Amino acid sequence: MAKKNWNVGVIGCGFMGRAHSNAYRKVANFFDVPFQPVLKAVCARTRADVTAFAERWGYESVETDWRRLVERKDIDAIDICTPNDTHKEIALAAAAAGKAILCEKPLARDSKEGAEMVAAVERAKVANTVWYNYRRIPAVTLARQLIEQGRLGRIFHYRAQFLQDWTISAELPQGGTGLWRLDKAVAGSGVTGDLLAHCIDTAIWLNGGIDSVTAMTETFVKERKHNLTGKVEKVGIDDACAFLCRFGNGSLGLFESTRYARGHKALYTFEINGEHASIRWDLHDLHRLEFFDHRDEGLTRGWRSIHVTDREMPYMGRWWVPGLQIGYEHSFVHQVADFLEGLAAGKPVAPTFAQAQLTQQVCDAVLQSAQNRQWVEVPQR
Numbered sequence: 001m002a003k004k005n006w007n008v009g010v011i012g013c014g015f016m017g018r019a020h021s022n023a024y025r026k027v028a029n030f031f032d033v034p035f036q037p038v039l040k041a042v043c044a045r046t047r048a049d050v051t052a053f054a055e056r057w058g059y060e061s062v063e064t065d066w067r068r069l070v071e072r073k074d075i076d077a078i079d080i081c082t083p084n085d086t087h088k089e090i091a092l093a094a095a096a097a098g099k100a101i102l103c104e105k106p107l108a109r110d111s112k113e114g115a116e117m118v119a120a121v122e123r124a125k126v127a128n129t130v131w132y133n134y135r136r137i138p139a140v141t142l143a144r145q146l147i148e149q150g151r152l153g154r155i156f157h158y159r160a161q162f163l164q165d166w167t168i169s170a171e172l173p174q175g176g177t178g179l180w181r182l183d184k185a186v187a188g189s190g191v192t193g194d195l196l197a198h199c200i201d202t203a204i205w206l207n208g209g210i211d212s213v214t215a216m217t218e219t220f221v222k223e224r225k226h227n228l229t230g231k232v233e234k235v236g237i238d239d240a241c242a243f244l245c246r247f248g249n250g251s252l253g254l255f256e257s258t259r260y261a262r263g264h265k266a267l268y269t270f271e272i273n274g275e276h277a278s279i280r281w282d283l284h285d286l287h288r289l290e291f292f293d294h295r296d297e298g299l300t301r302g303w304r305s306i307h308v309t310d311r312e313m314p315y316m317g318r319w320w321v322p323g324l325q326i327g328y329e330h331s332f333v334h335q336v337a338d339f340l341e342g343l344a345a346g347k348p349v350a351p352t353f354a355q356a357q358l359t360q361q362v363c364d365a366v367l368q369s370a371q372n373r374q375w376v377e378v379p380q381r
Ligand SMILES: NC(=O)c1ccc[n+]([C@@H]2O[C@H](COP(=O)([O-])OP(=O)(O)OC[C@H]3O[C@@H](n4cnc5c(N)ncnc54)[C@H](O)[C@@H]3O)[C@@H](O)[C@H]2O)c1
Pocket: 011, 012, 013, 014, 015, 016, 017, 043, 044, 045, 066, 080, 081, 082, 083, 084, 086, 104, 105, 106, 131, 132, 133, 177, 178, 194
């Protein structure tokens, strides 16, 4: 029987516009999704760019004003793949128009904007999710399953890093296409909202809520030419951030992120130490989960490197044969598959806006602590 179409309108055709378009195209080939995603329309500000993108990915139509896209009757879901300063305005309009919303992370520039977005989707009762896609890398999902099964026992430590090295040059400008992440007005913050937000979302998912934080941030290059004004302007973002935290379950957290770690491009790692066992994961080797179980027999006890490709592993039964791994882009396919299942069942799909807002509140507390040089309690919604 033919499936009902699910018409998507994607806003933004950069990095995430591509990652999501790829996911919508592939999902029904690999997963028995209840709806057939249709690439109905894509929106970006320049007609030439958006038309070329639409032709490459097979979109049926283009828009150059996101408001027109949101108003269209033939669109079921709005996918926000634009820089952070646009998330709130688009989400509020999409919620008022009754569309399902898939919003890129971070939810917003700060938790004040995030709270308005949560209120809007809850008032409108529209399905919503935020693309914290690392949850759906099979090895990370497996980590969650092992923790839920109690294999680690009581958790003592959670440690995460997200390291890059692409902003070290003082000659790099800030602002505009490709460099909006360096512009505080657009991004909201630097590595805290861009990179640590991923680490925080995964941490909350795996280890529960964060109660309090103490942080330090640094901006190594204080002024950069702004691409939009042509003037040398103060840099407002945090180039690096490190924070300690206490989780609600009594464990201690240690998080670090920087764009000044020469040699590292996207080194997202986490390690969790429990009473019985430890888990370690590394984005550069994303299909592996390292696991140490103290209860193993002594002579062969040691760190296992689990190749997460067997059919019983999360999501892997849908892909190739055991032993053949998948990659980064598949986490987006998984999120679409789960979202469509949730839509059919009328159930929320994590992380919802409300869940992503918890990450936003931790980010705000981290930035506030760095400024005040004091521990900050994280508000719990
Ligand atoms: N989940 C992840 O791992 C991940 C990875 C990268 C980026 N992101 C998030 O995705 C969002 C987009 O990041 P990106 O790397 O794709 O950025 P990008 O700069 O590659 O692309 C942004 C796109 O938005 C378009 N755009 C900007 N303002 C617009 C407007 N007013 N109307 C219509 N289009 C507009 C730009 O033309 C461009 O096509 C950000 O919120 C970012 O934090 C998430």
